[in-house]
Amino acid sequence: MRPRTVGGRKGKDVKHVITGASGFIGRQLLKRLTAEGHQVVAIGRTPPIENSADPQVSFAGYDDLPEVASGADCFLNLAAVNNDTEASEETFFKVNAELPQQLAAQAKAAGVPVFVNFSSFHALPGGPDTPYARSKRAGAEALEQVAYQNALNLYLPAVYGDDFAGKLAVLKKLPGFLRAAGFAVVSALAPVVHVDRIAAFVDEDLTKVASDEPVLLADNKDDNLVYRFGRKLIDLGFALAVILIFWWLLLIVWVLVKTGSAGPGIFAQDRVGKGGKVFTCYKFRTMGKDTRQAGTHEISESAVTPIGAFLRKTKIDELPQVWNILKGELSLVGPRPCLPVQEELVAERSKRGVLDILPGITGFAQIHGIDMSHPVRLARKDAEYIARRGLIFDLKIILGTFIGKGQGDRTAKIK
Structure with a gap:
């Protein structure tokens, strides 16, 4: 497999810092980035178990950020309190709104060229009025307050990959021979995105993306019969x-x-x-x-x-x-x-x-x-x-x- 490049660097020379790597998207994204030969520093309270023995993955706590972020090519913030979580309004805003701004400031201070804050289509203007959506919208606005040339908000619909999670998890209840047909119907009704599409986006030269314009990723609907x-x-x-x-x-x-x-x-x-x-x-x-x-x-x-x-x-x-x-x-x-x-x-x-x-x-x-x-x-x-x-x-x-x-x-x- 030929390594893709990020900012002109490739393979083991590319270093990503990821928060939220133990989540559904984080685990699969980490797997794909390391398959390309990239080095990953997973930030969190506990290491991602599936990758704990991978030599290309190292683990660090939030207190270690200033040191481990140095020399990184990209900082990916996937840490979030999701919409299916029972939590207080204060917790939603602390993690989904305040944390992205704090992490972006730290990444900027460490000289990381690109900061990507993962968000959801729910957080787009006109989206649902829920604690999750409100806090994610506030997080996107807070990120704009950080004078960071290449900090961007990445909006995603329901994500799938090696498995289904969230609202798409209902597909796992279908018999195996009906699962593909069920997914085709569900994905025709609303947008979805495969984790490979996200990985491909991260593997590109993100510095070419205009930071003043949000990025929305989704599967091409024209491929859905x-x-x-x-x-x-x-x-x-x-x-x-x-x-x-x-x-x-x-x-x-x-x-x-x-x-x-x-x-x-x-x-x-x-x-x-x-x-x-x-x-x-x-x-x-x-x-x-x-x-x-x-x-x-x-x-x-x-x-x-x-x-x-x-x-x-x-x-x-x-x-x-x-x-x-x-x-x-x-x-x-x-x-x-x-x-x-x-x-x-x-x-x-x-x-x-x-x-x-x-x-x-x-x-x-x-x-x-x-x-x-x-x-x-x-x-x-x-x-x-x-x-x-x-x-x-x-x-x-x-x-x-x-x-x-x-x-x-x-x-x-x-x-």
Whole structure:
């Protein structure tokens, strides 16, 4: 096995300091790092039993940190009071919020180039209001207070590897021949990540990761056949429902747009799709016929027609895009496709892998009111969606759209 590198070093020359190595993730991560020839210092109250005899693993207490962290390439903080633990609010905050900040300060003082604070998708903004989630969010915010150039928060969904734990432990109750099918269904509903994906991330040159941007790791949902099939059912079900049940609404809106102002009823515009491929996107026209081709936030609100304002507010203007769904150019849920001329947004999305999936009629960023006038913020939210997507998450976005969350792309406040 060829050793991977961290910061230009490889094999036995790479040294990691890990807290929480005796936990489910820590044990498996430690096993994979040592298999690559890396040296690991496990910090804790007791040594990880499975690796106590491994010559590549040494054990130290928290009081030994200043000494053992010297010369380390990376500090991984997995120490946590988990959400399935019965503990006081004070204990949650002491371990999940205060400890990361203290460890980061010590790692910085010892000259460790990279500090990674492991967290959970539960701790992301808008997550559950539990002691665990609140304390983890506080920990992420506290880490930002440490002037540490390469300190980052790493957010994970349910983790699996050599075994299942946490909520995924229910799969162990299934007969062996049903376990793979059960996992495919569970992982289609919500995001999961294999510990190999985490190990690969740690093995990369972490100094290239922007410390001001959280990192979310999850398995690629496009590799899950159940998820892809479920998405396709949702897409086709929506498209056929609009065409077969609401054809009369499409006809009425087309007539109103056509007679309300000069120009066609349907507006066709080039948009950037999957893989950066340009396609023609169809919408009911909401602006004057001679409105220039530009991002909506660059267009005067006076360009919007009276009927167009209503269509944009109710999102009815998006309905003709069911044709794009049937052509395989759009999905119902995904990052909203931008114009080819919006080069900054295209570049930011490309950098974060957002262009690897189909764009959508509605999206995670859209229901949070983030439009294309904020390219970096939008691309980050799109990347977060890709990591968090699952059939349940997609249905929540669809529901959020129908109940009116988000304002869509806002026009400029100029006349």
